[in-house]
Amino acid sequence: xxxxxxxxxxxxxxxxxxxxxxxxxxxxxxxxxxxxxxxxxxxxxxxxxxxxxxxxxxxxxxxxxxxxxxxxxxxxxxxxxxxxxxxxxxxxxxxxxxxxxxxxxxxxxxxxxxxxxxxxxxxxxxxxxxxxxxxxxxxxxxxxxxxxxxxxxxxxxxxxxxxxxxxxxxxxxxxxxxxxxxxxxxxxxxxxxxxxxxxxxxxxxxxxxxxxxxxxxxxxxxxxxxxxxxxxxxxxxxxxxxxxxxxxxxxxxxxxxxxxxxxxxxxxxxxx
Amino acid sequence: xxxxxxxxxxxxxxxxxxxxxxxxxxxxxxxxxxxxxxxxxxxxxxxxxxxxxxxxxxxxxxxxxxxxxxxxxxxxxxxxxxxxxxxxxxxxxxxxxxxxxxxxxxxxxxxxxxxxxxxxxxxxxxxxxxxxxxxxxxxxxxxxxxxxxxxxxxxxxxxxxxxxxxxxxxxxxxxxxxxxxxxxxxxxxxxxxxxxxxxxxxxxxxxxxxxxxxxxxxxxxxxxxxxxxxxxxxxxxxxxxxxxxxxxxxxxxxxxxxxxxxxxxxxxxxxxxxxxxxxxxxxxxxxxxxxxxxxxxxxxxxxxxxxxxxxxx
Numbered sequence: 001x002x003x004x005x006x007x008x009x010x011x012x013x014x015x016x017x018x019x020x021x022x023x024x025x026x027x028x029x030x031x032x033x034x035x036x037x038x039x040x041x042x043x044x045x046x047x048x049x050x051x052x053x054x055x056x057x058x059x060x061x062x063x064x065x066x067x068x069x070x071x072x073x074x075x076x077x078x079x080x081x082x083x084x085x086x087x088x089x090x091x092x093x094x095x096x097x098x099x100x101x102x103x104x105x106x107x108x109x110x111x112x113x114x115x116x117x118x119x120x121x122x123x124x125x126x127x128x129x130x131x132x133x134x135x136x137x138x139x140x141x142x143x144x145x146x147x148x149x150x151x152x153x154x155x156x157x158x159x160x161x162x163x164x165x166x167x168x169x170x171x172x173x174x175x176x177x178x179x180x181x182x183x184x185x186x187x188x189x190x191x192x193x194x195x196x197x198x199x200x201x202x203x204x205x206x207x208x209x210x211x212x213x214x215x216x217x218x219x220x221x222x223x224x225x226x227x228x229x230x231x232x233x234x235x236x237x238x239x240x241x242x243x244x245x246x247x248x249x250x251x252x253x254x255x256x257x258x259x260x261x262x263x264x265x266x267x268x269x270x271x272x
Numbered sequence: 273x274x275x276x277x278x279x280x281x282x283x284x285x286x287x288x289x290x291x292x293x294x295x296x297x298x299x300x301x302x303x304x305x306x307x308x309x310x311x312x313x314x315x316x317x318x319x320x321x322x323x324x325x326x327x328x329x330x331x332x333x334x335x336x337x338x339x340x341x342x343x344x345x346x347x348x349x350x351x352x353x354x355x356x357x358x359x360x361x362x363x364x365x366x367x368x369x370x371x372x373x374x375x376x377x378x379x380x381x382x383x384x385x386x387x388x389x390x391x392x393x394x395x396x397x398x399x400x401x402x403x404x405x406x407x408x409x410x411x412x413x414x415x416x417x418x419x420x421x422x423x424x425x426x427x428x429x430x431x432x433x434x435x436x437x438x439x440x441x442x443x444x445x446x447x448x449x450x451x452x453x454x455x456x457x458x459x460x461x462x463x464x465x466x467x468x469x470x471x472x473x474x475x476x477x478x479x480x481x482x483x484x485x486x487x488x489x490x491x492x493x494x495x496x497x498x499x500x501x502x503x504x505x506x507x508x509x510x511x512x513x514x515x516x517x518x519x520x521x522x523x524x525x526x527x528x529x530x531x532x533x534x535x536x537x538x539x540x541x542x543x544x545x546x547x548x549x550x551x552x553x554x555x556x557x558x559x560x561x562x563x564x565x566x567x568x569x570x571x572x573x574x575x576x577x578x579x580x581x582x583x584x585x
Binding site: 109110112113116117118121122124125126128129130131201205208209212213214215225228231232235236239242243245246249250253254256257258 | 283284286287290291294295298299302412413415416417418419420421424425427428432516517520523524527528538539542543547550554557558561562565
């Protein structure tokens with residue numbers, strides 16, 4: 001009991017941290033009057049000062065303001081990718097596990113293909129070939145990431161499919177859709193949430209990586225990976241362009257990882 | 273055993289088919305004209321006739337499935353087509369970039385083991401004491417940090433500030449590979465250390481350890497002669513996966529250090545719309561990753577007699 005409380009306390013602490021972060025991402029840009037798109041070459045590449053906490057970039061834009069705006073983008077993209085992956089994967093997993101037979105075989109072979117080689121390679125190819133944009137980066141990472149969820153969900157469905165309450169529902173005339181939604185799906189959700197939580201941080205890193213390569217957000221979007229790409233060109237003259245977006249990614253991903261670890265500790269049935 | 277290898281081979285072929293098919297359809301649907309890219313030389317304006325003729329010569333006016341089938345047929349004989357941008361065979365272009373990636377991959381793995389094994393074992397031995405907490409905190413930061421950012425920081429500190437490492441590495445050499453390899457090794461070690469710690473902790477609680485202790489063996493001998501060899505087995509799989517992944521070239525790190533490897537080549541292939549080259553790269557990355565994975569799986573059952581009969585899969 002005491003251990004449970006301690007786990008809960010961690011989870012609550014990190015949830016508060018995560019909440020603060022989401023608040024900053026949502027409200028931060030609204031509180032700032034700084035224009036993050038207009039260039040002012042007279043102020044280009046200024047070192048951090050009282051006026052510009054994190055310095056200015058090559059077009060004289062305030063780096064601090066751009067990082068706060070970028071937070072909304074990074075969190076938004078990560079949440080979109082993870083929810084898309086989790087929804088697609090869960091749908092495929094439930095259908096495959098519930099119907100079995102040929103449907104299951106085809107869907108699971110497809111999953112095997114997607115899982116058995118490094119997804120980021122294909123994601124780079126997809127996002128790059130379709131042309132660098134936020135939408136294409138989201139699509140690419142979703143396409144290579146859903147299969148993991150499908151596998152997890154299917155194995156859980158196989159476990160509950162034969163339970164008495166599912167048979168009872170079937171005998172009382174419930175339609176397959178109702179059985180899947182009311183009786184099977186809820187059993188799979190805890191593990192789906194745990195997996196999704198762990199992916200939130202990873203996706204921020206991968207989105208930043210794609211943008212860093214030029215296959216994600218395009219200028220003048222204040223995306224962190226994109227900003228690091230620009231910072232790389234001015235590494236010697238203006239190291240602050242490289243330092244602050246990186247620290248921002250590190251902090252956000254750390255909070256996500258701490259939070260998802262604590263979520264796993266209270267939700268994962270294997271632990272209890 | 274033979275059946276298992278056979279099954280894995282079939283799985284490998286199906287996956288390669290799937291992966292190349294996806295890439296092929298992508299490049300087919302992609303915006304932008306590779307032919308224009310190919311013919312572009314300076315300011316000369318190319319007539320539509322020449323574009324059409326080149327397209328015909330390259331076979332790009334044929335139906336999609338015919339193009340894929342023909343690519344596949346050639347790929348089976350080891351011919352991956354011509355690279356548009358380099359105007360030479362894709363295989364040659366990839367062979368040029370391969371030594372860079374191979375050196376980076378091997379050095380990264382060696383450095384990673386040198387960090388992760390002592391760190392992981394120490395963390396397990398000093399479990400829940402301050403050394404363990406520090407090592408775990410460092411590894412937590414390591415996995416929460418973008419690899420390419422760590423690369424930029426190291427490049428700034430050791431390249432620009434201390435002048436200890438080259439800033440742009442045009443040649444593949446052991447001195448030049450150190451910085452990119454340390455970057456990769458740190459990220460990989462952060463993940464790997466956690467695994468080492470877990471496996472060693474698990475082994476430490478087994479009964480043979482109590483037996484060895486009762487026989488009066490020193491803790492040191494128990495750790496390195498009994499626990500560690502047993503812990504190695506599950507670690508080999510992860511090691512193999514990392515190596516297979518590295519052989520595909522880690523594009524972000526290669527870009528930071530301008531390292532002439534396969535990852536950088538792939539990024540350039542995409543920006544130049546050099547699709548045959550990209551196609552060849554994806555095929556290689558998937559093949560390298562999966563064959564190493566398969567090799568590990570097979571050697572696993574050779575190393576561990578318990579798995580040799582192979583009841584489960």
